[in-house]
Amino acid sequence: MADVAKRAGVSVSTVSRTLRGLPTVSPDARRRVEEAARELSFVISRQASGLVTGKTGAVAVLVPTLKSWFVGAALSGLGAGLRGTGLDLLVYSVSDMADRAAFFDRLPARRNADALLVVSFDLTADESARLDGLGMPIVYVSQQAPGRASVYVDDVMGARHGVRHLINLGHRRIGYVHAARGPSGFSFSSQRRFLGYREALAEAGVEVDRRLVVDVAASGRRGAEEAVGGLLGLREPPTAIFAEIDQVAIEVMGVLRGAGLDVPGRMSVLGFDDHEMAEWMQLSTVAQPAEDIGRTAGELARSLIDDPDADPALHRVLPTRLIPRASTAPLGTTAPLGTSSPLPAPDAPDGTARTRD
Amino acid sequence: MADVAKRAGVSVSTVSRTLRGLPTVSPDARRRVEEAARELSFVISRQASGLVTGKTGAVAVLVPTLKSWFVGAALSGLGAGLRGTGLDLLVYSVSDMADRAAFFDRLPARRNADALLVVSFDLTADESARLDGLGMPIVYVSQQAPGRASVYVDDVMGARHGVRHLINLGHRRIGYVHAARGPSGFSFSSQRRFLGYREALAEAGVEVDRRLVVDVAASGRRGAEEAVGGLLGLREPPTAIFAEIDQVAIEVMGVLRGAGLDVPGRMSVLGFDDHEMAEWMQLSTVAQPAEDIGRTAGELARSLIDDPDADPALHRVLPTRLIPRASTAPLGTTAPLGTSSPLPAPDAPDGTARTRD
DNA sequence: CGCCTTCGTGACAGCGCTGTCACCGGTCGT
DNA sequence: ACGACCGGTGACAGCGCTGTCACGAAGGCG
Numbered sequence: 001m002a003d004v005a006k007r008a009g010v011s012v013s014t015v016s017r018t019l020r021g022l023p024t025v026s027p028d029a030r031r032r033v034e035e036a037a038r039e040l041s042f043v044i045s046r047q048a049s050g051l052v053t054g055k056t057g058a059v060a061v062l063v064p065t066l067k068s069w070f071v072g073a074a075l076s077g078l079g080a081g082l083r084g085t086g087l088d089l090l091v092y093s094v095s096d097m098a099d100r101a102a103f104f105d106r107l108p109a110r111r112n113a114d115a116l117l118v119v120s121f122d123l124t125a126d127e128s129a130r131l132d133g134l135g136m137p138i139v140y141v142s143q144q145a146p147g148r149a150s151v152y153v154d155d156v157m158g159a160r161h162g163v164r165h166l167i168n169l170g171h172r173r174i175g176y177v178h179a180a181r182g183p184s185g186f187s188f189s190s191q192r193r194f195l196g197y198r199e200a201l202a203e204a205g206v207e208v209d210r211r212l213v214v215d216v217a218a219s220g221r222r223g224a225e226e227a228v229g230g231l232l233g234l235r236e237p238p239t240a241i242f243a244e245i246d247q248v249a250i251e252v253m254g255v256l257r258g259a260g261l262d263v264p265g266r267m268s269v270l271g272f273d274d275h276e277m278a279e280w281m282q283l284s285t286v287a288q289p290a291e292d293i294g295r296t297a298g299e300l301a302r303s304l305i306d307d308p309d310a311d312p313a314l315h316r317v318l319p320t321r322l323i324p325r326a327s328t329a330p331l332g333t334t335a336p337l338g339t340s341s342p343l344p345a346p347d348a349p350d351g352t353a354r355t356r357d
Numbered sequence: 358m359a360d361v362a363k364r365a366g367v368s369v370s371t372v373s374r375t376l377r378g379l380p381t382v383s384p385d386a387r388r389r390v391e392e393a394a395r396e397l398s399f400v401i402s403r404q405a406s407g408l409v410t411g412k413t414g415a416v417a418v419l420v421p422t423l424k425s426w427f428v429g430a431a432l433s434g435l436g437a438g439l440r441g442t443g444l445d446l447l448v449y450s451v452s453d454m455a456d457r458a459a460f461f462d463r464l465p466a467r468r469n470a471d472a473l474l475v476v477s478f479d480l481t482a483d484e485s486a487r488l489d490g491l492g493m494p495i496v497y498v499s500q501q502a503p504g505r506a507s508v509y510v511d512d513v514m515g516a517r518h519g520v521r522h523l524i525n526l527g528h529r530r531i532g533y534v535h536a537a538r539g540p541s542g543f544s545f546s547s548q549r550r551f552l553g554y555r556e557a558l559a560e561a562g563v564e565v566d567r568r569l570v571v572d573v574a575a576s577g578r579r580g581a582e583e584a585v586g587g588l589l590g591l592r593e594p595p596t597a598i599f600a601e602i603d604q605v606a607i608e609v610m611g612v613l614r615g616a617g618l619d620v621p622g623r624m625s626v627l628g629f630d631d632h633e634m635a636e637w638m639q640l641s642t643v644a645q646p647a648e649d650i651g652r653t654a655g656e657l658a659r660s661l662i663d664d665p666d667a668d669p670a671l672h673r674v675l676p677t678r679l680i681p682r683a684s685t686a687p688l689g690t691t692a693p694l695g696t697s698s699p700l701p702a703p704d705a706p707d708g709t710a711r712t713r714d
Numbered sequence: 715c716g717c718c719t720t721c722g723t724g725a726c727a728g729c730g731c732t733g734t735c736a737c738c739g740g741t742c743g744t
Numbered sequence: 745a746c747g748a749c750c751g752g753t754g755a756c757a758g759c760g761c762t763g764t765c766a767c768g769a770a771g772g773c774g
Contacts, residue, residue: 001760001761002760010723010724011723011724011725012724012725012760012761012762013723013724013725013726013762013763014722014723014724016761016762016763017722017723017762020762024721024722024723025722025723026721026722026723029722029723041464041467041490043463043464043465043467043468044468044760044761045408045468045469045759045760045761046404046468046469047403047404047405047407047408047413047468047469047759047760047761048404048408048729048759048760048761048762049760049761049762050404050729050761051402051404051405051408051728051729051730051731051759051760051761051762052728052729052760052761052762052763053729053761053762053763054729056404057469058447065433066429066430066432066433066436067426067429067430067433067633068429069424071429072423072424072425072428072429073423073424075423075448075450076422076423076424076450079423079448079449079450083456088447088449088465088469089447089448089449089450090415090445090446090447090448091432091436091446091447091448092436092445092446093432093433093436093446099440106400107398107400108400108445110398110400111400111401111402111403111404112402112403112404112445133398224637247633247634247637250634250637250638251637254637254638254639257614258639276424276604277604277607277634280581280604280607280608280611281607281611282611282615358730358731359730367753367754368753368754368755369730369731369732369754369755370732370733370753370754370755370756371752371753371754373731373732373733374732374752374753377732380751381751381752381753382752382753383751383752383753386752386753401730401731402729402730402731404729404730404731405729405730405731405732405759406730406731406732407731407759408729408730408731408732408758408759408760408761409730409731409732409733409758409759410731410732410733410759411759
């Protein structure tokens with residue numbers, strides 16, 4: 001910085017003021033400083049400025065994994081939301097138990113970020129208390145925390161709309177497939193989606209049949225085969241299946257088609273998420289705006305950082321959106337064997353939205 | 358830190374030494390300091406220590422997107438590789454052109470990280486030069502840069518093995534589907550995989566038929582339909598299709614099955630990546646160890662940071678691995694309509710590896 | 715024309731650490 | 745028994761910035 005000052009013929013104070021965009025700099029000095037800074041490709045050291053301002057210029061985000069579609073999309077939106085704010089993104093991916101203990105023991109985010117975002121992370125009471133003691137703004141993403149800022153999607157409503165869509169198509173026996181995920185995250189959405197399923201059935205006067213509710217035990221094909229097998233083995237099998245997440249829905253579709261059952265002719269399948277793959281597979285699904293969630297969380301974090309008086313317990317609930325594609329159809333429709341889109345010259349309209357609610 | 362010192366009854370110097378793990382601290386003092394630090398939940402401020410040591414304690418990673426399976430997996434591995442080193446992970450996701458210009462103009466990573474990892478990012482000459490002038494260690498991931506450390510997979514060999522697998526199954530007319538991705542990344546792998554395809558054919562004495570090589574223009578089903586339609590419309594259509602990436606392979610499978618063509622009975626399909634979805638879909642593929650790539654990159658970065666004498670141009674080439682699943686089969690096999698795994702009680706062995714090379 | 719205000723600027727302390735140096739007591743070698 | 749040595753410790757400067765204060769010059773006012 002001293003170099004820049006010398007080159008521009010001003011003091012370091014003026015350089016600092018210029019580079020921070022303070023108004024009390026003459027146009028002439030400003031120009032000279034900017035030029036000198038460019039020539040020396042000088043950038044301010046966050047470390048040094050942070051030392052005195054007490055700000056780090058970064059937000060930390062704690063995620064249970066980086067290999068999930070949702071986390072990737074949320075981070076992507078978060079990055080977009082932070083752009084132009086000068087805030088950097090510090091990612092702590094904490095999956096196994098050893099990492100986890102280390103993270104909560106050392107709390108490396110402390111003092112190294114201005115805010116912490118916690119994404120889909122199932123916290124123990126101890127961990128939660130530890131974060132509360134952190135003394136920095138926290139935003140919970142895809143989960144709720146009492147008294148803390150949160151951004152999440154209305155999973156209950158989403159699931160209700162999804163199931164209602166199936167009901168409107170004439171389905172009454174609707175299977176539900178829980179996604180058994182690790183112990184580390186996502187349980188908030190999981191519970192709420194199932195609640196929405198039950199509410200939609202109740203609303204339609206359909207009783208919940210526990211035999212129609214199954215778990216995908218393991219990840220991978222095996223679990224889906226067992227779950228679907230269980231459902232099909234019932235005396236009264238379902239005519240539609242609602243899966244908690246798209247991944248499971250896609251596995252279910254694969255298993256059904258592999259067994260020669262046409263989707264949606266013989267079985268409608270509905271997912272939740274709008275995973276990128278859902279479109280490729282023509283899966284009807286309840287979309288959650290993962291990027292918007294990230295972006296919103298970023299904005300919330302920023303307001304918490306900039307404005308100490310901001311309500312630290314602000315909740316933002318984002319809407320879901322039903323996207324009917326070709327994996328759901330009215331009850332009783334029996335499509336030709338094989339599925340919707342023929343080739344090479346498609347002789348049917350594109351499979352999207354073949355019905356409406 | 359002064360608080361900790363007071364509480365432990367020692368000087369700040371001793372606290373600093375203890376917390377940094379220097380050996381010249383008596384066991385007694387060490388214990389007292391650690392206790393005091395825990396009680397006050399004190400963590401060292403990277404800002405302040407960085408100011409004097411010149412290290413930031415973070416590595417920056419530049420990615421073209423966060424919504425790609427590969428990037429997620431690589432970051433995940435990177436995180437694992439960095440764990441225990443005390444290095445934090447700073448993520449710069451730069452996709453659109455405006456961001457990009459801003460990033461390379463301001464180079465925010467400068468002085469805020471000890472090393473920069475550049476993942477699958479197609480750089481212009483100017484950008485490349487700008488990074489070279491950064492004066493910090495750089496590791497290129499999933500791409501090569503002359504004179505710079507790089508970690509990548511042997512795409513050529515991977516594609517060769519994949520195509521050889523198809524050839525060993527008796528296929529001779531093998532289609533190739535390019536994945537048209539954005540301008541921002543992945544072109545390195547793209548070129549190399551196609552090269553491997555051609556090499557494998559040459560090796561087997563099969564001439565490359567340009568009509569068998571198609572592009573998926575848009576993302577989404579539409580592009581795949583056109584590509585597959587083009588292939589099937591040929592006088593001599595292929596009997597197998599090799600897709601540059603799993604995403605495209607899965608779309609291709611969906612289109613084929615949607616058109617009533619059995620996979621692999623009528624058409625074998627092979628992908629590249631081993632996207633998580635590939636297993637769910639029983640897609641044969643050439644796996645690239647995305648997490649290992651990330652981990653290796655992290656190790657490389659660390660060695661570059663710790664050891665100034667380390668070769669800044671070290672290349673690490675990781676192997677691919679062919680994973681035959683149920684989407685490829687010997688030429689001439691005609692499976693029953695519908696695919697491999699029946700239900701509820703599977704009466705055939707699991708579809709994995711129905712043949713070997 | 716002298717006074718007060720405003721604007722632009724420079725000097726300087728100090729943010730929380732680390733590296734260096736000096737120092738002190740005890741142990742070892744001769 | 746004496747100096748050399750070493751493990752353990754504290755004092756202190758200084759890393760690169762920012763915030764505060766003081767100051768001179770220019771402009772506005774009575």
